[in-house]
Amino acid sequence: MPRFCLCYPQKEPTxxxxxxxxxxxxxxxxxxxxxxLMGMVVASLIxxxxxxxxxxxxxxxxxxxxxxxxxxxxxxxEESTERSAELWSERSVLDREPQDIRDPAxxxxxxxxxxxxxxxxxxxxxxxxxxxxxxxMTSPQTLQSRxxxxxxTWGKRTNKILFFSSKSDPDLPAIGLNVTEGRxxxxxxxxxxxxxxxxxxxxxADWFMKVDDDTYVIMENLRYLLSxxxxxxxxxxxxxxxxxxxxxxxxxxxxxxxxxxxxxxxISKEALRRFGEKGRDEKLCRQTHGAEDIxxxxxxxxxxxxxxNSTDVLGRSRFHCFPPGHFTGGRYPSWYHAYDANGARKxxxxxxxxxxTFHYIRPSEMQTLDYLIYHLRPYxxxxxxxxxxxxxxxxxxxxxxxxxxxxx
Amino acid sequence: xxxxxxxRRNLQFILGLALGITATLILTSYRQMTQSSVMVxxxxxxxxxxxxxxxxxxxxxxxxxxxxxxxxxxxxGEAKAVKxxxxxxxxxxxxxxxxxxxxxxxxxxxMTGPQNLDKKAVHVRxxxxxxxxxxxxxxxxxxxxxxxxxxxxxxxxxxxxxKTMQAFRYVYxxxxxxADWFMKADDDTYLxxxxxxxxxxxxxxxxxxxxGHIFKVIVxxxxxxxxxxxxxLSKEALRRLATQGHxxxxxxxxxxAEDVEVGKxxxxxxxxxxPSVDRLGRSRFHCFDTETHLRGGYPKWYLSYDANGAKKxxxxxxxxxxxxxxxxxxxxYALEYFVYHMRPFGIISKPQDLNLDLxx
Numbered sequence: 134m135p136r137f138c139l140c141y142p143q144k145e146p147t148x149x150x151x152x153x154x155x156x157x158x159x160x161x162x163x164x165x166x167x168x169x170l171m172g173m174v175v176a177s178l179i180x181x182x183x184x185x186x187x188x189x190x191x192x193x194x195x196x197x198x199x200x201x202x203x204x205x206x207x208x209x210x211e212e213s214t215e216r217s218a219e220l221w222s223e224r225s226v227l228d229r230e231p232q233d234i235r236d237p238a239x240x241x242x243x244x245x246x247x248x249x250x251x252x253x254x255x256x257x258x259x260x261x262x263x264x265x266x267x268x269x270m271t272s273p274q275t276l277q278s279r280x281x282x283x284x285x286t287w288g289k290r291t292n293k294i295l296f297f298s299s300k301s302d303p304d305l306p307a308i309g310l311n312v313t314e315g316r317x318x319x320x321x322x323x324x325x326x327x328x329x330x331x332x333x334x335x336x337x338a339d340w341f342m343k344v345d346d347d348t349y350v351i352m353e354n355l356r357y358l359l360s361x362x363x364x365x366x367x368x369x370x371x372x373x374x375x376x377x378x379x380x381x382x383x384x385x386x387x388x389x390x391x392x393x394x395x396x397x398x399x400i401s402k403e404a405l406r407r408f409g410e411k412g413r414d415e416k417l418c419r420q421t422h423g424a425e426d427i428x429x430x431x432x433x434x435x436x437x438x439x440x441x442n443s444t445d446v447l448g449r450s451r452f453h454c455f456p457p458g459h460f461t462g463g464r465y466p467s468w469y470h471a472y473d474a475n476g477a478r479k480x481x482x483x484x485x486x487x488x489x490t491f492h493y494i495r496p497s498e499m500q501t502l503d504y505l506i507y508h509l510r511p512y513x514x515x516x517x518x519x520x521x522x523x524x525x526x527x528x529x530x531x532x533x534x535x536x537x538x539x540x541x
Numbered sequence: 542x543x544x545x546x547x548x549r550r551n552l553q554f555i556l557g558l559a560l561g562i563t564a565t566l567i568l569t570s571y572r573q574m575t576q577s578s579v580m581v582x583x584x585x586x587x588x589x590x591x592x593x594x595x596x597x598x599x600x601x602x603x604x605x606x607x608x609x610x611x612x613x614x615x616x617x618g619e620a621k622a623v624k625x626x627x628x629x630x631x632x633x634x635x636x637x638x639x640x641x642x643x644x645x646x647x648x649x650x651x652m653t654g655p656q657n658l659d660k661k662a663v664h665v666r667x668x669x670x671x672x673x674x675x676x677x678x679x680x681x682x683x684x685x686x687x688x689x690x691x692x693x694x695x696x697x698x699x700x701x702x703x704k705t706m707q708a709f710r711y712v713y714x715x716x717x718x719x720a721d722w723f724m725k726a727d728d729d730t731y732l733x734x735x736x737x738x739x740x741x742x743x744x745x746x747x748x749x750x751x752x753g754h755i756f757k758v759i760v761x762x763x764x765x766x767x768x769x770x771x772x773x774l775s776k777e778a779l780r781r782l783a784t785q786g787h788x789x790x791x792x793x794x795x796x797x798a799e800d801v802e803v804g805k806x807x808x809x810x811x812x813x814x815x816p817s818v819d820r821l822g823r824s825r826f827h828c829f830d831t832e833t834h835l836r837g838g839y840p841k842w843y844l845s846y847d848a849n850g851a852k853k854x855x856x857x858x859x860x861x862x863x864x865x866x867x868x869x870x871x872x873x874y875a876l877e878y879f880v881y882h883m884r885p886f887g888i889i890s891k892p893q894d895l896n897l898d899l900x901x
Contacts (some may be wrong), residue, residue, distance in 0.1 A: 168554040172561020176569075256887030352886035375891055452682075461874035486882045497836040500855060505879040508860045511735040512892065513638030518885050519631060 161360040255518065256353045262291040263356040265399070266338035268326050270312050271298050271307060271346040280305055281347040281449040282496035286503045290352040293337050297326045304362070319394075326410065327429075331409035339364040340483035341405050343429075349494040354487040358443060358451060361522040364401040367438040369430075371398030372452035372490075373468050373474040375426070388438055390474070391430025396454040398426070400433065407436040444475055445521040449485040454492045460484045487521050591711040613850035637892065638735045645738040647773070648720035651707050653728040654696045655682045658689065664870050668877040672734035674717055679708040692887035694795075701768075706786060706806075709774070712756040713783035717776075721746045724773035730877050732771060736861040740817065740825060743896045746775040754864075755848035756800075763814050764805020764848055769866040770828040772800070778812045785810055811892035816848075817897040823859040824849055826868050831876075834858055861878040861895050 175511060231264070238288035267288075271280040280296050281435070284305065288294045296302075301309030310325045312318045323343065330341055340359055344350060362368055371392025380387045400408070412418045418432035434440075443451050460483050494502065556720075642840045651670070653662040662678055670676045681704075683691035692707045694700045705725060711721055722741055726732055744750065751782035753766025774782065786792045792806035807814065817825045827834055837853030844851045866877065 162558075164550045164553040168557020168559075169561040170557075170560040172563075173565045174561075175558075176562040176565030179566075188869040192692065203833060216769035250893060252889040252891060253887070255731075255889075259887055284670040327565075351885055353887050411736075442617045457878065458871045458875050461878055484878065484883070486884060486888050488883055498832065500835050501832045503857065504831065504855055505876075506883065506885060507888075508855070508858075509734055509862060509880060510860060510890050511638065511880055512861050513635060513641055513735050514881075515891070516633040516889065517632035517634060518886065 135168040149456065157369065168403050193411055203343060250501065256356075259353070259356040259360060260292065262453040263340070263359050264338040265340045265342055265352065265355060265359070266293045266295070266334055267291045267342045267344060267350065268297055269344055269346050269348075270319070270322060270326070271296050273298055273300050274300070274314075276302055276305055278496050280307065282499050283346060286499045287350050289353060291350075295330070295334070296346075297322065297329075311422040317422060318473055320419060320423055320428045321421045322423045323429055324418070324420060326411065327408055331509060335402070335405065335409070338401050340399050341402075343394075344490070345395050345492065347492065347494050348395060348397050349486075349491045349499055350397060351489055351506060354451065354485075355489045357441045357487055358489060358522065359399070361495065362401070362441060365403050367403045367407060367436070368400060368444045369404055369433045370417060370441045370452070370455050371401075371437045373440060373443065374426075374472040375474045376472065388436065388534075389417065389427065389431070391427050392440070393452070393454040393472075393492075394424075394426030394429075395491040397492075398452075400430075400438065404433060404436070404438040407438065408432065409437055423429050432470035442523060443489070444523075445485040445487060446523050447485070447521070448475070450475060451485045451487060451489040451491055453484065453488065456491050456493050456498070457484065457488075486519060486522060546628040563593075592703045592721065609693075612725040630849060637701050639895075641735070641738040642672075642674065645722065645741050645795045646674040646720040647722050647724060647734060647737060647741070648677070648712060648716055649732065650677040650679050650712055651675045651725055651726050651728055652701070652704060652708070653678050653689065653731075654680050655684070655689075656696075658684065658687055661870065662687070662689075664873045665726075665728055667731075668873050669734065669867075673724075673732070675716060677708075677716070678710065679704060679711075685778070700795055700898055702793060702797055702802045703795035705799050705803055706782075706792070706794060709779060710783045710786070712778055717779070718871045721776060723776075723779045724771060725768075726864070727769055727866065729866065729868050730771050731865045732871055733861075733863055733880060736859075737773070738823065739861055740863065740896060741773070743899055744775070744815070747777050748775055748808070749777045749781060750775045750815050751778050751807060751812055752815055752817045752826070754824070754828045756846040757817065758846050759801055759850040760804040760808055763808070765800055765807070766814060766825070767828040767856060768798075768800030768803075770826040772826075774812075778807065778810075781812060782806065788887045816897070818849060819859040819861065820848075820897055821859070821895070823857050823862045824852075825859045825861065827858070827862060827864055829857075829873065830865050830867050833867075834865075851875075859895060860893060 196387075229264065248471075269280060269288075270282055274297075276298060284294070284296075292356060296305050296307040297310055298307040299310060299312050308329065310322055310329075312321050314324065326343070327341070342350070342355070358370070362370075369392065374391055374393050376389040376391075377386055378389055379385070380476045388449075408418075412432060413420075417435040419428040445451060454469075491502070545766075566843040609781070613763055649666055649670075651662060658678075658680075664678070676860060678687060678689040681692060681696050683689065690708075690711060692704055692711070694703045694707060695804050708725070709723070722738075724732075740752070751766065751772055753772030754763045754770035756767055757764040759765065782792075787794075787804055791809035793802045796802075804814070819825060824834070829839070833839065835855060835858065839851055865876070
């Protein structure tokens, strides 16, 4: 022990004796001890926020064994600082005022006055032959900003679009489901929405799709995908996730299959019919609570509905639970590698040319996507129709009772 | 004696404080390190230390996305290169585009630097760079493998004017006969070459003219072209710049803002900047990215600079845009995907007549 404790020059102090000196009553506290304790306090105050963020780890649903969960450090230092520096340093001559970027999505003029001279024959024909009803899960808080933008952008291209919220809204219009808002009630909301559609709109379409109000759908590509499927069969398509879990009885590892809720999923007429007839059976379909996409996915499987492979013939994804930049940028959160049933491809073009959905799309970004997909084009390049559907589009997954269902 | 004791006591205190802080920080960072090592175990791929948002588990990730904190539409920051290898499935008919490429030859030089070759310039080369007739990278250093041309300048914003002047002179001296039009772009500009050629096909390259995103301030009487959005010179304009641009009373050789100085130089040499909007008055060169021009989140200075009224929205951007700016790596590949790959099935877009009617 170095001789830094100078108060007691007579003897060689040991660490124990120093501590003893610190804590022994009756004596004035050692300067050193006071300093040490203060140092710990100061450092803890600095380090505490770091520790707290590190422990921000949420155990989600039935904790899959292969998924350890994340350590979150909230703010990704994006290049936003670099970017604003660039933006401003370029204009070195004059003064500039700071950027004031709001998100005036509600002010956007979305009227389309263009006449493109496009040849829409094939897309038109498919609209008549492959009828899709889309229902959008929205809420009173997000109705004005998000649901409205959907209605004015890709919503116009559906055969029929319905908005479901906890409260009805005659303006949008949105149907009120009479449930409480919040993530814990999504299962109930989903069940009620599908039931409403089964009761009232069964004959209006051949396929029935659920999306969130931050999902963007390219309807032409959805119809192209579905044109290779038979709506009289019990089918279920979307961004296929599988969760590994330990089976309660045998203790073996199994997979739980479902479609990502955010990426949107679509069921055939036959699948909806089965849901309508047997979906109230608690043994087959969870009625309330839990993750909506897992619950509904299990319900479908228990009703004998098959998951169909939605990747294209080159193995590229069509439904996407992220915005496009994640896939082109090639950066996925770590849980995605465990969840994605198609191997979380990246790098060599992982997205299909006929992509169907993207998720986490903000309202103003929906306009951007509309522009990029339906307006911007390179002069002189005439796109031909590609053959991207698979030959046999159905993957057989074991139907039947799923034991994971039993947990809420 | 009393002084010594006081000083010793203070020293002890300071020593204790220092050790206390050090010990605590070591303990906390140990904790951080053990937690992140658990993360690495799951995914054996290389992770940058700043994983941040990607380290969130699905639920926390969802919460973060709902708050729209970070990942924008097309992702941000560093991205891995994307190889598009599906041309065989396209069956596109690009006869008209290929014909134009023979008739309207475009040379583009990209302003870059040694530090940006792997971060930015390489992605330009992987994406839109392939579609111009000739592509050159201008840097302050020669690099034979990339390759880049080494100009006699130092890096840095103060020397962009010199870099530009020298780059154009180099192009005039070495490549004048290889193209009909000569363009400057940044390494965060995205160029759609087909649409550039379409616009230029209406004009005569032997006229002293140039095109870009027009800013109507500072340079009188007609304004100048924004540097970031890219600008393109006719053969005659380049000839004048290279042969008469040494005159320092007309053209500043270094310093100032590059685009302003080039604009003043052009005006002094009698080179006119022509409008680049399409027949419906919609912009084709853009000094911001797609979303900014659609959404209209413009900085205040832009409102007085833009010659076209700083308009926004779907009705004010051409269907045949030529450039966008501030395109980071992820956005570059995303744009490449949307412009040349992603399409709605069953809609065949025919050529539109969008060039200005110059006869009337």
